[in-house]
Amino acid sequence: MDYFDRHIKSKALNLLSKFPLLAVTGPRQSGKTTFARKLKPDFTYVNLELPEARNFAKTDPLAFLRSYQNGVILDEVQWVPELFSYLQVLTDERNIVGEYILTGSQNFLLSNQITQSLAGRVAILNLLPFSKQELTDHITIPSWEDLVVNGGYPRKYQFDIAPNDYYPNYIQTYIERDVRQILNVMDLGNFQKFLQLLAGRAGQLFNQSNFSNELGIDQKTVNSWLSVLETSFIAFRLPSYYRNFNKRILKSSKVYFYDTGVLCSLLGIKRAEDLNVHFARGPLFENLVILELMKKELNSGEVPALYYWRDNHQNEVDLLQEKDGKLTAIEIKSSETFHTDFLKGLKYFQKIAPESLAKLIYAGSLSQEREGIQISNFSEL
Structure with missing residues (x-):
């Protein structure tokens, strides 16, 4: 390469x-x-x-x-x-x-x-692993599923290493080397279980007490371990948007991964075809889109201002992006078929934040504007 x-x-x-x-x-x-x-x-x-x-x-x-x-x-x-x-x-x-x-x-x-x-x-x-655009400048990516499974690490592409060969070794080396250096984790097996549990909840609210109960460790350790993953660029928290628009909002963060290849490996996904029936298909697509928007900002030398929004009535927007004084609400769907229901959360958010822009990014082919909402397919991201 x-x-x-x-x-x-x-x-x-x-x-x-x-x-x-x-x-x-x-x-x-x-x-x-x-x-x-x-x-x-x-x-x-x-x-x-x-x-x-x-x-x-x-x-x-x-x-x-x-x-x-x-x-x-x-x-x-x-x-x-x-x-x-x-x-x-x-x-x-x-x-x-x-x-x-x-x-x-x-x-x-x-x-x-x-x-x-x-x-x-x-x-x-x-500098994060390759973005979609950095890859497609040079090679053809058949589908978003292929991109999710293969991730973006340069060495994997340089030597044409299969995801199932590259990522388990990357994860094992990370746990045995970097985690020992960063934190005095005596039970590496328990830390690996934590990492796998976290992968299964990518895109969900991070609940320390649930991890504490399942792993038999205190909540302080759970938070410490997540901080290790953040500081070594394995996982990151997506915070709740801080303005409440006169509604009570949830304050917990969601957790995503810095590379979808790592995430797929932790979930046992080896091939793009595995995503057809996998429970994490939606969260993986969501993680991919958020990651691509983050990389675009970082590659421009900007600090990404990305959030999610949900109020106590379960009204939700997957992603809010604040840039140049403007707020963009983004809904993310892995479906290849467009449904008008996809716009429900965006329409609600536009009512309480009328100055905001609204976008839907999904896995289908439609690219148009409906009711003031820009609909885009992933290839245009």
Whole structure:
């Protein structure tokens, strides 16, 4: 497979012309290292996962940074948090833009250290696995079901690895390596059960007490484990919209996954055909659409403002997107056949938020406007 240009590239180059440091975070194997090296092929590359480089950086960070300057990629920089305060001093002294690219797959540590030491000096971008558009620029995707099962991890496409071979190994490596590093989880088997339970409830409200009862662990541990999945880019919470429109709203978050290939693997889905009768067909399509809209924002260097909305009378909209001062209500349906019932929640929401836009995204072929609501098929997303 030839290198697929990432849509985040233009934003990254723009930020490098304005900040001394650019930090690229994202899931393990999402292509951060390749992206950084293709972005600036003339930069010196240093992998801080290598013991010799890590030891040098830890024992003498100032000498390390004086050895590597004027165009450096520091890969997996979360291994040496001691570097950040020195980077602050040296970049202030030199006052050169675009000098360092930092990458890290553990968002929790990278963001924490950056917040403390490099605020105002560093631009941060999140690189997720391939988006639908990044893939279709180069290859043909037969259906949304194929995209859901195959996910977006570059290595899977680079070496044409079957989903059933790639994702179980990815998940096992993640649990045995990253989870041990991030959190002192003694019972990895129980953590894996938690991960599988969460997959079965993707797109549903996150109820800590249910997980606590089923796994025999306290709610504090449940919340801690979900935070681990968030900070390592496995799962994310979709919050409830904060304006209530004079109605009582639910405040619990919903949970989705950063890659549908990972989600399908946890659900035991091996082929696109398995989705025809699978209970999670609807939630998987919903997860895919939300993820694609999120990637579009992230690849533009924006912070996604995505929510769901539901009041205490069960009126609901799958997704609300706030952008440029406008609110768009989006309903998501996996059906290939359009039904007027799909518009019910959107019509209700338009009554209480008349300034909002309304869209339906579904798996069929229709593309038109009805009653002020834009109907789009997934291929147009």
